[in-house]
Amino acid sequence: NAGVTQTPKFQVLKTGQSMTLQCAQDMNHNSMYWYRQDPGMGLRLIYYSASEGTTDKGEVPNGYNVSRLNKREFSLRLESAAPSQTSVYFCASSGHLQETQYFGPGTRLLVL
Amino acid sequence: QKEVEQNSGPLSVPEGAIASLNCTYSDRGSQSFFWYRQYSGKSPELIMFIYSNGDKEDGRFTAQLNKASQYVSLLIRDSQPSDSATYLCAVRSGGGADGLTFGKGTHLIIQP
Numbered sequence: 001n002a003g004v005t006q007t008p009k010f011q012v013l014k015t016g017q018s019m020t021l022q023c024a025q026d027m028n029h030n031s032m033y034w035y036r037q038d039p040g041m042g043l044r045l046i047y048y049s050a051s052e053g054t055t056d057k058g059e060v061p062n063g064y065n066v067s068r069l070n071k072r073e074f075s076l077r078l079e080s081a082a083p084s085q086t087s088v089y090f091c092a093s094s095g096h097l098q099e100t101q102y103f104g105p106g107t108r109l110l111v112l
Numbered sequence: 113q114k115e116v117e118q119n120s121g122p123l124s125v126p127e128g129a130i131a132s133l134n135c136t137y138s139d140r141g142s143q144s145f146f147w148y149r150q151y152s153g154k155s156p157e158l159i160m161f162i163y164s165n166g167d168k169e170d171g172r173f174t175a176q177l178n179k180a181s182q183y184v185s186l187l188i189r190d191s192q193p194s195d196s197a198t199y200l201c202a203v204r205s206g207g208g209a210d211g212l213t214f215g216k217g218t219h220l221i222i223q224p
Contacts, residue, residue: 033211042216043156043200058211090155092211098144098204101212103155 002026004104006091012110013081021076021107023091031094032074033058033101034066036087043090049074081111114139116203118215126223131188133218135201138182144204145177145184146212149197156200160186191222 007022025032034046045058047066055066063085065077074093078085088108092101115138125131133147144163148156162168162175162184174187184203188195198219202212 035211035214040216043202043212043214045211045213048211100146100158100161102158103148106155 004091004093004102006089006104006107008107009105010108010110012112013078014112015082017081018077018079019081019109020078021089021091021109022073023075023104024073025091025093025102025104026072027093027095027102028071029093029095029102030071031096031099032068033092033094034064034074034076035090035092036060036085037090037106038087046076046089078109081109083111085109086111114142114203114205114213116201116213116215118199118201118218120216121219122221123218124221124223125191127191127193129191131191131195131220131222133186133188133199133201133220135184135186135215136182137184137201137203137213139203139205139213140179140182142179142182142203142205145175146202146204147173147175147184147186148200148202148214150200150217151197159199188220193222193224196220196222 033048035043049068091104094101146161147159150156160175176185198217200217201215
């Protein structure tokens with residue numbers, strides 16, 4: 001049981017480049033989330049998916065898109081990266097929206 | 113705007129003593145409360161959750177919730193150097209239609 005996995009672990013982008021962060025969980029969870037963590041700002045919710053086939057905006061969705069590919073996978077896409085998107089990105093999952101969330105190891109993104 | 117407030121610290125506690133971490137939240141409709149521990153460079157890991165007013169104990173950890181005062185705390189008894197980490201308070205509002213709102217975390221240092 002790997003839990004929540006994320007790829008890549010680290011990425012450097014130039015301003016304007018695009019990329020997709022991948023997340024997968026093997027816990028048969030219905031709900032999945034994307035957060036970003038910045039020094040002094042804490043963890044902030046970008047997007048979430050309550051169940052397969054649904055996605056909703058969180059606190060800071062601008063500049064991002066998401067895809068809930070199937071029950072296991074939830075990807076986050078940066079269409080045109082900006083230096084302000086330099087951050088650590090965490091994916092999380094839970095059985096349902098009301099339940100405990102479990103986090104992946106994170107992706108460290110640097111946008112130059 | 114839902115807010116979760118924590119003292120950023122650092123909070124320095126001698127080994128073997130009780131560490132007390134505090135958190136206040138703004139949304140009176142909040143129903144679920146979580147404490148996560150995060151080591152430097154790692155992802156958040158769940159320590160405890162609490163839903164009802166009062167105390168909840170798990171080993172050396174005790175979570176305390178007072179909904180009337182909109183206050184939740186975490187006590188760590190017999191503190192160990194391995195408890196040195198950042199502790200994140202997270203709150204889920206009633207309805208559960210989104211992810212967690214996190215505080216910025218308290219940096220705890222256990223001094224040998």
